[in-house]
Structures are given as C-alpha cells and as structure tokens.
Amino acid sequence: MSYYTEEVHGPHDYLDLGSFELTSGFILPEATLAYKTIGTLNDARDNAILLPHMYTGTSAFMTAYVGPGRPLDPERYFFILPAQFGDGFSSSPSNTPPPFDRGAFPPVAISDDVRAQHQLVTGHFGIEQLAMVSGWSMGGQQTLEWAVRYPDALKRAVPFAATAKNPDHTSVFCDLHMDALRSDPAFNNGFYERSTDVHVGLRRHAQAFALMGPTSAMYRGEVWRELGFASRDGFVQGFLQAYFLPMDPNNLLTQAAKWRAADVSLNAGGDMVQALGRITAAATVVAFTGDLFFPPEDISADAERIPGAKFVETGSVWGHFTMFNLREQDTAAIDQIYAEALAG
C-alpha cells in the first residue's frame, strides 16, 4: 500500500489554494492544503486550535495528543491539523504534476505553510483568533512563524522543541541528512521511478536520525528495550529504518529545506529582537532536555525575547524524540503543559 494515502493516514479535507505564490517567487498552480479537523467549531468561532506537524509527519501525527478528557479535548475545542507542504498530502513533490513534479518541486518556506494555513483559518473557517497554535519541531517552527506574522490571530502559542531561527549546528545536521538522501545513486537528481529505489539513501537518512533524535543516555540505558527491541542495531533498523523507508525522498527534502531555512526574523528584516517582540500571544515555550536539534539554551534565549513568555524544560532520555509518544510519562508531561497553557 502506498504510504501517502488515506488508508494509512486517515481521511483529510483539502483546500484549493489556486495559484499560490511562494516566498521563493515560484507560483505553484493548483496548490492544495490538506488538513484534518476534530471536534466542532462553536458559534463564537473562538474554540479553534491549530496543530501543525513536524518533519516526516502528516496531519495524523498530532491526533495522538487529542482525546476526550485530555487537555486537547475535542468536546471543548475544534482542532485543525494542517498538512505541511511536502508531507505527501498538501502539495508535494510526490503529488504535483510536471513541470513542478518530483526533483523539480519549487523551494518552499515555513512562511508559505503559515500563509496557506492562515487562508484556511480566516478565509475558509472565518476564524478571527485561534485559541492556540502548537506543534513539535517543524510544528513549533510554524507556531513561532504564526505568532510573529499574525500576532492578533492567536491567543496562545505553544511551540515544543523549536527555535525562532534554526540553530547553526542543526543546519550542519540538515546538510548531512539531506545529503544522505541525495547520496544514493538511484536518487538521480530526484527523478527516481519509485521512492523504494532510493532505499539506501533512506536508510542512511535513518541512521542520521538514530544518531541525533534520541540522546546518548537513551543508548547508554538501552531504553530501546521499552519499544520491544533486543539490540541497538535492531532498534535502528526496526524503528528508524522502518519509519523512514516508506517515505518519499523528494518530500523529505522539501520539508528539510524549510526546516533548515526557518527564521522568523525575516519578518522584521533580519532583526530577531524586533520579530519576537511583536508576539502578543501568551507563549509557553517548551524545550526537551538533551535535545540535539534544538538545545534548551537556544530555546530559553528565544523565550527571553518573547514578551511574557513562559519557558518550560521537560523531556526524557528520548531528547528531541520526547514528543514521539514513545513513553507514557513523556506524553503525560506534555498533556500537563497543555493543561496549564490552556488554563491561562
């Protein structure tokens, strides 16, 4: 079964964006924004929460944090889960016809995702102000872009494990894992026939995430045993390779380029103090201890520049992967952060 299907990721809705002008200057014809919703928008249209997703995810990912009786309660809130460009459901290399297909898909930016989502929220749903925007990693990058670009359009911003500008060290990592995909001779400049032809590149890319996603302490403690594996290499193959192998390399590259270039200061001519100073949403800025992508030091430095922001550090030996729903206690800690943010 193809990975980018509703059989795998559940039903989506689709907003036709028409000819969508990207930040890069390219115009994407018949651009599409895929999304899911859970719950019901109330008459006041003030109970909507937007939950953008992380690198490699789809709209399905954040549904794991939504449930009756939990802080993200669909009986109380209306959840919009947008698919980012390049995720295989919104416009992506894998689903766009020539000349913008596959290796020729135009460069996309986080700001493009956020502008498309803003169109969905305001134009399609007629919502003036979201009760919250929140996401993990690239979902957090989108959250911060929302808070800077449309300060009045959200009441709360809760980015997890994301910074206002991609850390330089993390750009070195992006260069490495993007090159891993391209290193496979079958990649052929992005014009492979089947994504599975590029499985060596996908495995190499998985190895980079095995290195940087969890912490050294996770390996030291052999915490992969909690996931049912019997060896470190079994974990790398059975968890990381298994996760990435069904994905499309061009889709991953489109997302990774956005991640690498993320920088909300572009909204203020490169002035980060001014950009973050524009935020009026009540911000809870969350870092994961030992996160090798978005270190707590970088996130707390952002928090100091966001008016009234609350900085929270949490997490486990899973480091950046703390939000991957690998451990009940990690998920419970995140639920608690949502409960407190929404109570405020």
Added chain:
Amino acid sequence: MSYYTEEVHGPHDYLDLGSFELTSGFILPEATLAYKTIGTLNDARDNAILLPHMYTGTSAFMTAYVGPGRPLDPERYFFILPAQFGDGFSSSPSNTPPPFDRGAFPPVAISDDVRAQHQLVTGHFGIEQLAMVSGWSMGGQQTLEWAVRYPDALKRAVPFAATAKNPDHTSVFCDLHMDALRSDPAFNNGFYERSTDVHVGLRRHAQAFALMGPTSAMYRGEVWRELGFASRDGFVQGFLQAYFLPMDPNNLLTQAAKWRAADVSLNAGGDMVQALGRITAAATVVAFTGDLFFPPEDISADAERIPGAKFVETGSVWGHFTMFNLREQDTAAIDQIYAEALAG
C-alpha cells in the same frame, strides 16, 4: 605531495614486527610499527612516556604537547609516539602489499596496537615500566587498554576523552561516518585507484565530524571565527574537508573499526568491573564538557571503577575537539592536567 610521507609528518622510526598475529586471527606478514621519539632514555630507563594518537592522527600529533619548559618536557622525559595500525605509517591498507592491501586489509583491534607497542617498549627499548601512557580519543582508548592489559608496565595512565568501552551512541556515529566513506560509488569496495577519487565520501565523512566534533555552542557562538573563517560553511569546508580530504578512506575505516569495537572488558571475559579493577597505574581520567563522542557521564562511570582514579572534567565549546590545539587556553588547561598527573 602524498599525505602519508615524512615530508608531511616528519621522520619516523620503524620496528619490524615480523609476522604479527592479530586479535582477529589474521597473521599480518612483515608488519611494521612506526613511531617517533623525542628526548633521551635515561640509564634507569624510568623516564619514558608513551603518547599514542587519536583517529585520523599520526605520530606527529602528540608532539604538539611536548616542549621544553612544558610538563611534557623532552629534557626530562623520553617520549615514544607510536603510530596506530591504519594511520598510513604503521602497517595500513595504504602501504601493505597484496593480498592484504587496500580493501582487503585485515581487521585490527586496539589490543593489537597495544601489543605491538608493548613489544617496542619492552623488547626494543628494554623499558620495564613507563612513567606514563596518555592520549586523546583513540589515544585514550589505547591508554586504557595498556592500563588493563599490562598493569605493571605503566606508572600513570592519563586518557583524555575516551571510555573503556565505546558508548553505544558513539557506535551509531561510527556506523554513520564509516558508511559515509563507503557511500561514494568510487569507493569500489576499497579498491579505488587513488584516494582522491573518493573525495565525495571523504567530504561526507568530514560533514559527520563537523556535526559531532564541536558542540552546538561552538556554532551558536560562531567560535570558528577564531580560526579565521568568515562563515559556518567556510569552516566546514576550510577546516573539516581540508583536514580529511588528503587521507585514505581504507586507512580511516581500519582505524574507525578499532574505535567502534574498543572494549577493555574483553581482557576479563566481558567483565568491565573486573577489567578496570586490575588497573594499578595512578589514573587521571579526563572528560571534555559537551563531548558528543565520549560524554563526561560515561567517563566518570569508568573512573569510579578504576582504583584510586582521579576524574577531571575540562574543555571548551570545542567539545571533543578540545584537544585539537585550536585554542591556547584549552592547550594550557591540558598542560596543567599533565603537570599535576606527573607531580603525583
């Protein structure tokens, strides 16, 4: 000029090891141990210090810590700087004739280096006890192997940034950077014609070290400016790529496989407590703050198992690269550690 020459790395001496039986069971015919010496062995033969080198290094590396008036003073001590197998001077893929040439060089272990060095120290120089063994990274792995395997043969052991067993997380890294070399189609199972044919693999390998060698804080602070670079990418290319490009991929793989498999507990049937408990040398075990290869937590856990060991944490934003002589104050801190270890 070829990289593995005395023009580049200075003069060496060579010990003929004859047919040398490796831990892997292979017998390497006409095996050679290259080394340098500095200073004069005294009549009592008790002023000798052995300084094995790190991954990618040669005997030339540790000369940077030897100098008149410094703790490693050639007017007082006799320094032996052994070349590890695979460094291009001792027996290596790049200098061994068929059938053990290039991609067919047999697997070598840290214990093989240490056994060959022991032959040099005791057989060739007639030294019963070294005043100290010390090295950085793989040099530290060799130091620990010495201390466990030949407890009576050294008075002091000072490993920097090394653990008794390679951390699992670091093995994930070794898998990644070894694969980076092999990923180049020109690698051809190790039977390329010229090492420069594999420059894409060598550049990919350099990227892995750009990621893991320094810390995120080094990039955050743009500390690469201290080395004269004007951009992050300029540092990666001008420092890391420039460093690795002249090297031979098979030589690097031979060294990396030793690094990955390093485990002194093999001297005690896998019992690490027993193995480290054998150490009688006065041990100063040094960790570098933020080291992504050998985290201080792992090193201090080793130190607790070494009778009477002193654990020291030092270092800068350069993380594992703290010992690379990139900053005067880092080198001064290491000199101070040597001064204290030798005073004891």
